[in-house]
Amino acid sequence: MSKTTVSTLQQYKQDGKKFATLTAYDASFAKLFSEAGVGVLLVGDSLGMVLQGHADTVPVSVDDMAYHVASVSRGAVDALVIADMPFMSYTTPIQTYETATKLMQAGANMVKLEGGEWLYESIKGLTERGVPVCGHLGLTPQSVHLFGGFKVQGRQQSQADKLLSDAKALEAAGAQLLVLECIPTELAATITQALSIPVIGIGAGSVTDGQILVMHDLIGLTPGKPPKFSKNFLTDGRDVRGAVAAYIDAVTDGSFPGPEHSFSS
Incomplete structure (x- = not known):
């Protein structure tokens, strides 16, 4: 099996081939998942909840x-290994680069x-400096306290319009992937x-280019x-x-995901 790259995923989107991704937090599971054919692994700040026992992802450090x-x-x-940038570790372009x-x-x-x-300027700066970027919209867990809990996003038309606008802005800034979490299937x-970039869903229905699950859920x-x-x-x-x-x-x-795993407007 050859190394999965952003170009691989871009080709999948063009070909209409859906792809599966998982979170991973250690070498053993990463090796097992990779050998099984999972081409994208996310080292998620979800480790704060599933490994460290926190109620949310906010306490996770760089x-x-x-x-x-x-x-x-x-x-x-x-x-392809993607790393979450944890809470408040990318508040300015300079901090983002560090x-x-x-x-x-x-x-x-x-x-x-x-x-x-x-995030436009920070993402533009990262990609100009050779760092590939994945965006994340919808239910963004680091903002859980702002949202008032883990709630579906984008059900109101104003929210949906903003999410679409944000997605286009992230792509324009140079993001090469996008994760959509907990939004209505129609909006996804x-x-x-x-x-034109691949979109990975979690709680966004089966309409996205790829899917991701937390390995503990799997x-x-x-x-x-x-x-x-x-x-x-x-x-x-x-x-x-x-x-x-x-x-x-x-x-x-x-x-997968079926209607029972998805959300409506």
């Missing part, structure tokens, strides 16, 4: 992220930032069709009640490798 990025990059032989430097030097192939048009379809280890958009694939006597294979198959054939 050093936390760099440690786990380094671990994942050693195991992810063929996968944080991205640490994560890229730790082994990331791309960094991910939560936010809309206000509109944004995916409006952009294998039924979610702390507390699993989110609506998740599915435990470690069923029917499967082992972890079988669960990953079933997930990849379900994403590529369009059977």
Whole structure:
């Protein structure tokens, strides 16, 4: 299997081929996922919740992220490794460059930032300096306190218009991927069709170019009640490798996510 790159994902979008991605936090799972055919691994700041036991992602530090990025990059032989930039680590372009430097030097192939048009200059600066960028819109977990909880975004027309505008701004700034989280399927379809860059969904229906799950959701280890958009694939006597294979198959054939994992306007 050859190394997955941004160009690989761009070709998938052009060909209408859906792709599956997962979060990973250590070398062992990264190697297993990569060998199973998962081409994109996100070292998510979700580690604050699933590994560190926090209620949200806000406490995660740049050093936390760099440690786990380094671990994942050693195991992810063929996968594209994306690193979340944690809470308040990219408030200015200069701070953004410093944080991205640490994560890229730790082994990331791309960094991910939560936010809309206000990130334009920072994303433009990163891409001009050779750092690939993934945007993240919709339910952005670092803003959970601003939202008043983990709530679906974009149901009001004004919100939907802003999300579409932000998505176009991120692409114009140079972002090469976009994650859409917890938005109505109809809006996800509109944004995916409006952009030339690949769009990865989580709680955004089956209309996006790719899907991502937190690995703990995939294998039924979610702390507390699993989110609506998740599915435990470690069923029917499967082992972890079988669960990953079933997930990849379900994403590529369009059977996951189904209506029961998605949101309406």
